[in-house]
Amino acid sequence: xxxxxxxxxxxxxxxxxxxxxxxxxxxxxxxxxxxxxxxxxxxxxxxxxxxxxxxxxxxxxxxxxxxxxxxxxxxxxxxxxxxxxxxxxxxxxxxxxxxxxxxxxxxxxxxxxx
Amino acid sequence: xxxxxxxxxxxxxxxxxxxxxxxxxxxxxxxxxxxxxxxxxxxxxxxxxxxxxxxxxxxxxxxxxxxxxxxxxxxxxxxxxxxxxxxxxxxxxxxxxxxxxxxxxxxxxxxxxx
DNA sequence: TAATCGTTATGATAATTTATCATAACGATT
DNA sequence: AATCGTTATGATAAATTATCATAACGATTA
Numbered sequence: 001x002x003x004x005x006x007x008x009x010x011x012x013x014x015x016x017x018x019x020x021x022x023x024x025x026x027x028x029x030x031x032x033x034x035x036x037x038x039x040x041x042x043x044x045x046x047x048x049x050x051x052x053x054x055x056x057x058x059x060x061x062x063x064x065x066x067x068x069x070x071x072x073x074x075x076x077x078x079x080x081x082x083x084x085x086x087x088x089x090x091x092x093x094x095x096x097x098x099x100x101x102x103x104x105x106x107x108x109x110x111x112x113x114x
Numbered sequence: 115x116x117x118x119x120x121x122x123x124x125x126x127x128x129x130x131x132x133x134x135x136x137x138x139x140x141x142x143x144x145x146x147x148x149x150x151x152x153x154x155x156x157x158x159x160x161x162x163x164x165x166x167x168x169x170x171x172x173x174x175x176x177x178x179x180x181x182x183x184x185x186x187x188x189x190x191x192x193x194x195x196x197x198x199x200x201x202x203x204x205x206x207x208x209x210x211x212x213x214x215x216x217x218x219x220x221x222x223x224x225x226x227x228x
Numbered sequence: 229t230a231a232t233c234g235t236t237a238t239g240a241t242a243a244t245t246t247a248t249c250a251t252a253a254c255g256a257t258t
Numbered sequence: 259a260a261t262c263g264t265t266a267t268g269a270t271a272a273a274t275t276a277t278c279a280t281a282a283c284g285a286t287t288a
Contacts, residue, residue, distance in 0.1 A: 001130065003206070006120045007214065016115065035235060044277055049237070066236060069284025073234025092117070092217045099213050100121065103206045149264060158248055163266070180265060183255025187263025230288095237282070248271065258261075 003104040007093050016058040021051055022089050025082055028052075028064060033075045117218040121207050130172040135165055136203050139196055142166075142178055147189045 008018035015021075020041075027037035028048075038048035056063050063082035068074040078086075105112065122132035129135075134155075141151035142162075152162035170177050177196035182188040192200075219226065 002124050004122050004124050005210070008118050010116050010118050033235065045236085046238085046278085047276065053237095067284090068236045068282070069233095069286095070235080071233070071284095071286045074236055074283070074285095075234090076236080088221050092214070092221055095217055096119070096210060096213060099210060100206070103209055107202050107206055147264065159265085160249085160267085161247065167266095181255090182253070182265045183257095183262095184264080185255095185257045185262070188254070188256095188265055189263090190265080232287075233285100235283080238280085240277105240279085242275100242277065244276080245274070246272080248269105250269080251267085253266070254264080256262100258259105 001108075003100050003108075005096060005100045007089075007096055009089070011058045014054075014058050016055055017085060017089055019093055021055060022086050022093070024048060024051060025055075025063065025078060025086055028076050029078045029083070029086075032077065034064070034066070037076075115222075117214050117222075119210055119214045121203075121210055123203070125172045128168075128172050130169055131199060131203055133207055135169060136200050136207070138162060138165060139169075139177065139192060139200055142190050143192045143197070143200075146191065148178070148180070151190075 006019060008021075009016045024037060024041055027040040028034055031037050031040060034048050034052065035045050038045045041048060052064050061081055062079050063085070064076050064078060066074065066076045120133060122135075123130045138151060138155055141154040142148055145151050145154060148162050148166065149159050152159045155162060166178050175195055176193050177199070178190050178192060180188065180190045
């Protein structure tokens with residue numbers, strides 16, 4: 001049995017940011033395009049694009065700058081705001097993960113051998 | 115914007131216990147029947163019954179004792195094991211909630227007035 | 229200046245999941 | 259033997275989510 005955790009930020013009851021979405025944004029940053037990020041996340045391009053637009057719509061600000069056309073067809077990069085959200089969210093998420101592991105050990109497996 | 119959290123326990127990749135499911139079990143305990151618990155949770159009886167059986171199936175042990183027939187038609191009560199899981203899970207869940215609130219304040223709203 | 233390229237953008241459809249509806253079975257009590 | 263509100267479960271509907279297919283973009287290149 002394993003404990004699981006999800007953290008997310010809501011705006012007016014709808015998901016704006018989550019662990020998965022932060023991964024997606026990070027992948028956009030690292031690959032330079034939404035389509036490559038989609039491959040990296042194992043979902044169709046459509047899904048990745050949709051999630052990004054959901055995030056932007058719910059936040060009311062741009063998170064991803066996109067370009068169509070050009071030699072390489074275009075691409076995408078993160079706004080500084082997006083990187084800021086990634087950093088803060090990741091910090092909270094990691095801290096909660098650590099607490100969960102520790103507390104699960106203590107409360108469900110208190111007599112585990114050293 | 116508000117931070118949200120979900121915690122759950124998985125067995126072989128499937129949800130065995132979650133915040134919602136603990137609420138459901140608690141409602142069964144308080145009302146004495148699955149049907150009344152379903153009303154309390156705002157879902158059809160079928161859903162409540164199904165979730166309970168999922169939990170039992172995935173845990174491999176009984177969580178709810180049920181009776182059909184009788185003057186009042188039957189009823190349901192929790193096994194001691196179920197109560198034990200409720201107690202431990204609730205403890206973890208509440209602690210994580212507290213940490214989330216505190217960390218969100220610190221990381222996203224560091225300059226809030228006292 | 230027109231063809232090229234891989235990307236963004238989006239409509240339409242399919243699949244999966246989840247919820248709802250309806251009905252049978254139960255059995256102590258009366 | 260009839261009654262009652264419950265448990266149990268099959269069948270269907272709704273909602274959500276994912277997939278497929280295609281159009282639009284535009285700097286670069288020849």
